[in-house]
Amino acid sequence: MENLIEIKGVTHAYKTPNGLLPVLDDLNVTVPEGEFAAVVGPSGCGKSTLTRLVAGLMKPDEGEVWLHGELVKSPRKTVGMAFQNPVLLEWRTILDNVILPLEIVAPSMPRADRIARAEELLELVGLAGFEDKRPSELSGGMRQRASLCRSIVHKPDVLIMDEPFGALDAFTREDLWQTMHKLRAQEPFTAVLITHDLRESVYLGDQVIVLSGRPATTQYVLDVHYPMEDGERKLDGLYSPECAEMLATLRDQIKIAQGRVPAAAGAA
Amino acid sequence: MKTVQKIAVPMIAIGLFVAFWEFIVWFNGWPNYVMASPSDLPAAYSKFWNLFLSGSWQTLWRTVAGLGLAVFFGTLLGMIMGFSRVARDGLYPLLVGFNAIPKATLVPVLALLFIGEHNFNTVLMAFLISFFPIAVSVGIGLSTLEPEYRDILASLGASRFTIFRKIALPKTLPEFFGALKVSVTLAFIGTNLVEIISPHGKGLGALFLSGQTNSNYPLMFAVLIALAVLGILLYYCVVALERIFAGWAERPHQ
Ligand SMILES: Nc1ncnc2c1ncn2[C@@H]1O[C@H](COP(=O)(O)OP(=O)(O)O)[C@@H](O)[C@H]1O
Numbered sequence: 412m413e414n415l416i417e418i419k420g421v422t423h424a425y426k427t428p429n430g431l432l433p434v435l436d437d438l439n440v441t442v443p444e445g446e447f448a449a450v451v452g453p454s455g456c457g458k459s460t461l462t463r464l465v466a467g468l469m470k471p472d473e474g475e476v477w478l479h480g481e482l483v484k485s486p487r488k489t490v491g492m493a494f495q496n497p498v499l500l501e502w503r504t505i506l507d508n509v510i511l512p513l514e515i516v517a518p519s520m521p522r523a524d525r526i527a528r529a530e531e532l533l534e535l536v537g538l539a540g541f542e543d544k545r546p547s548e549l550s551g552g553m554r555q556r557a558s559l560c561r562s563i564v565h566k567p568d569v570l571i572m573d574e575p576f577g578a579l580d581a582f583t584r585e586d587l588w589q590t591m592h593k594l595r596a597q598e599p600f601t602a603v604l605i606t607h608d609l610r611e612s613v614y615l616g617d618q619v620i621v622l623s624g625r626p627a628t629t630q631y632v633l634d635v636h637y638p639m640e641d642g643e644r645k646l647d648g649l650y651s652p653e654c655a656e657m658l659a660t661l662r663d664q665i666k667i668a669q670g671r672v673p674a675a676a677g678a679a
Numbered sequence: 680m681k682t683v684q685k686i687a688v689p690m691i692a693i694g695l696f697v698a699f700w701e702f703i704v705w706f707n708g709w710p711n712y713v714m715a716s717p718s719d720l721p722a723a724y725s726k727f728w729n730l731f732l733s734g735s736w737q738t739l740w741r742t743v744a745g746l747g748l749a750v751f752f753g754t755l756l757g758m759i760m761g762f763s764r765v766a767r768d769g770l771y772p773l774l775v776g777f778n779a780i781p782k783a784t785l786v787p788v789l790a791l792l793f794i795g796e797h798n799f800n801t802v803l804m805a806f807l808i809s810f811f812p813i814a815v816s817v818g819i820g821l822s823t824l825e826p827e828y829r830d831i832l833a834s835l836g837a838s839r840f841t842i843f844r845k846i847a848l849p850k851t852l853p854e855f856f857g858a859l860k861v862s863v864t865l866a867f868i869g870t871n872l873v874e875i876i877s878p879h880g881k882g883l884g885a886l887f888l889s890g891q892t893n894s895n896y897p898l899m900f901a902v903l904i905a906l907a908v909l910g911i912l913l914y915y916c917v918v919a920l921e922r923i924f925a926g927w928a929e930r931p932h933q
């Protein structure tokens with residue numbers, strides 16, 4: 412299969428008042444089409460920076476990001492983004508929030524088609540009947556579901572998620588993991604998921620990429636072999652010996668990564 | 680029931696206030712030239728009703744014109760400061776300094792700059808005194824927009840203008856209207872300041888001044904009450920606009 416996302420030798424530093432802050436150092440990631448890459452790493456190591464580079468919101472100092480065989484120089488209409496904060500627009504209904512990307516990407520699409528597309532997704536994530544509600548009327552988990560719908564409403568080929576479930580309680584989070592698998596079965600995106608939850612990375616990822624401490628480089632890549640039942644990943648699978656072993660490996664890797672985090676933040 | 684209460688409670692409050700005022704004047708035995716009492720006012724209104732009408736109109740349109748300018752240029756300044764760090768660093772001290780100048784000192788300056796242009800001077804003062812809160816609130820609203828709000832559209836290649844129109848602008852509306860409520864009162868003060876201080880002025884302020892020169896104290900108090908009514912009217916117009924354009928920001932009760 413074609414590698415849909417290719418990050419080649421990406422190096423990046425931020426200019427700060429205290430000088431250059433190197434954040435990414437010769438980072439390499441490849442994600443085949445249709446696959447799900449989970450990225451874990453110590454806090455502040457540069458995970459969000461990576462998402463902004465993949466989205467084309469920033470250019471790396473060195474190295475290249477390729478999406479679908481094209482070098483990324485600026486934002487592309489075929490990318491979807493979701494964040495820890497659902498960032499729904501309070502003055503729009505849930506339906507109109509989901510439609511928002513279509514207004515940019517497909518300005519000539521008839522409103523009826525936009526509504527049909529948004530309703531299809533809202534139904535899929537269990538938000539049917541909430542179309543006309545305001546974001547403030549929904550729970551945190553429901554808002555994040557709406558935010559996920561918005562991030563894929565325009566059928567992006569790449570979905571970038573930066574700790575989308577990080578602010579949710581454990582049970583809601585597990586519900587959303589399952590919703591994520593449901594969406595994957597229906598929608599053709601390739602995904603990068605930043606997370607700080609190792610169980611989440613194993614349950615959702617086809618590969619888990621462990622980043623080292625800042626400046627982040629690819630420290631370890633785990634190929635996930637999830638115990639499947641009826642071709643499906645069940646939550647109970649997380650308690651299988653296979654998953655326990657993968658989780659133990661990841662935990663060890665995170666410890667190594669954390670050991671490399673410089674004690675004091677600031678310039679190198 | 681709810682609406683009756685919403686109207687009745689302020690009415691009763693006003694009634695109590697007027698009664699208290701009447702009582703204080705009666706209790707102290709103050710004559711008219713020390714302090715007019717509410718019962719003196721109807722006579723003043725009926726005697727000078729045409730002056731009140733034309734004066735109110737003068738004051739009203741110049742206040743609204745000044746406020747309109749303040750909205751336009753205040754928003755523009757706010758946008759410049761909100762989008763550019765350099766502009767913010769450069770403009771902010773200037774604006775704060777300008778805002779700190781007591782505006783009464785500007786009346787003679789403007790009068791000399793634009794001799795005889797009474798309408799223009801008044802509108803200009805209403806503008807000068809009221810644009811600051813709008814500029815600051817729009818500037819802060821835009822500069823504190825969380826990056827994720829920008830990124831949901833920026834990641835699709837949307838232009839800065841589209842992001843402004845679809846996200847930044849509506850998101851700052853609640854702050855904008857908060858500032859507008861302050862500005863409308865300030866613009867009103869600015870108009871009256873010029874009307875009262877400059878000779879041969881127009882509007883309610885000039886009527887107040889003529890009451891003063893003729894020692895017609897009931898007239899002066901009648902003007903004050905008319906100003907208060909006009910101020911309340913303007914304020915609630917802004918509140919109504921806020922309901923229409925930023926009603927979504929109001930949390931539903933309970
Ligand atoms: N725009 C910026 N300017 C300067 N430093 C930044 C900027 N954005 C992030 N950083 C710094 O870069 C490092 C990595 O940030 P980030 O990519 O957000 O990390 P993560 O998402 O892994 O927690 C952090 O130390 C952060 O303080």
Ligand SMILES: [Mg+2]
Pocket residue numbers: 458459573
């Ligand atoms: Mg982050």
